[in-house]
Amino acid sequence: MSPYITVNTTAEFICFVVSLLCLYKDKDPVWRLLILFLLVTSMVEVGGIYMRRVLQQPNFMLYNVFLVIECLVESYFFYHLYKTYYNRFKLFGSWAIIFLFVYFAELITNKYAGFVFITFTVVSVVLVLASVYYYYLVLREDQFRSLSVYAPFWWVSGTLCFYFAGTASNIFFSYLAKDRAPIINHSVRYVVFNILNIVLYLNWSYSFICRYRQRTSSSLSD
Template sequence: MTFVTVNTVSEFLCFLAAIFFLYGEKVTAWKLFIPFLLLTCAVEIGGIYIREYMRIYNYPIYNVYLLFECGFTSYFFYYLYKPYHYKALWLLSWLGVFAAMYVGELFYNNFGRFTSHTATVMSVVFVLASLYFYYLKLKDEHFEPLLFSAPFWWVSGTLFFYFGSTVCNIFSDYLAEHERIRSVRYIIFNILDIIMYIFWSYAFLCRYRQRKSSPSLG
């Protein structure tokens, strides 16, 4: 079936994991994973439908999704940084820079292409944000076993995906000229998707176990 791909299956399984492990979650940052992953699944299915059945370019739907992807991921990093006295001004500044790049690229492309350069910058920022989280954890005097740390596994999955996608996006023009290498790029993105959603699903499990062991967390 056209709609059954590595991307759609991995996204849907992660969405099911979010429903199962995060149902009843009281912390907004974690609770938002359920609607965000539902949106991700819907966009992926919609993108396939537009491309395969309507036979038109599907970049508009991914351009819109990029806004939600950036907003949600940035907010979740903000949530992870809050215990370390991270200022909301940093988050707002980044979102302002992102919005300026996004709108500028849309007009530059005359709304006729995917905002790939903005997506690449966003990926680089999320890679740096992930590394900065590791740095904060190393300096943190509060001990937490990483094997059962929900934030650690979410950040690890995020780092894998955005680092790999950044490399692929940087060389996208070169890869586009070689059909055989393009197929390799497709495989790489599938692998990155699988790794990220496995790590995210395990993060949801860790969060579930944390809530059960400490009911005050919600």
């Protein structure tokens, strides 16, 4: 089997295809931005495998760079969701500045010699809080929403599951990285993040399908 076909690359590629099919005609450019983001995500994952297995080189800097894209895109998407309730661009801008400060401070402290785990943990905590706050905004609004087919709800649900459990995994990183899962001969952390990736991209894919159905049903009613 090709080393490029893994649980992560398969889940990411399927989610990218679903986003392309469901969102490429979406009128909202922020939703369409997710197509490009998932394409970049898939390319980074394949590039990371190529660097590690073919070039026999560490790939942490590739993921360090990608973390900037990941944080800014997902944070901006949350800002876009919040705009339904109020516009707080200054909050998004302040968080972006704080993130970049923490990111470059850790890079310099590590002398560019490792992955920025502290920054990733900070990003994960902020995105978890952003997800919970979005739930709060949805629950307190007067408008009725069928959450089973509400696209933003499922996107946020996948994000919350991934980053909440990912934060816990990072806290116990040393233990999980050393302990081996039976049969598959991989670390427990590797298995955990594979499961989290599946959960994330299943939720995102379903949110894209819900978004597509919403768009097509509204166009038919016009």
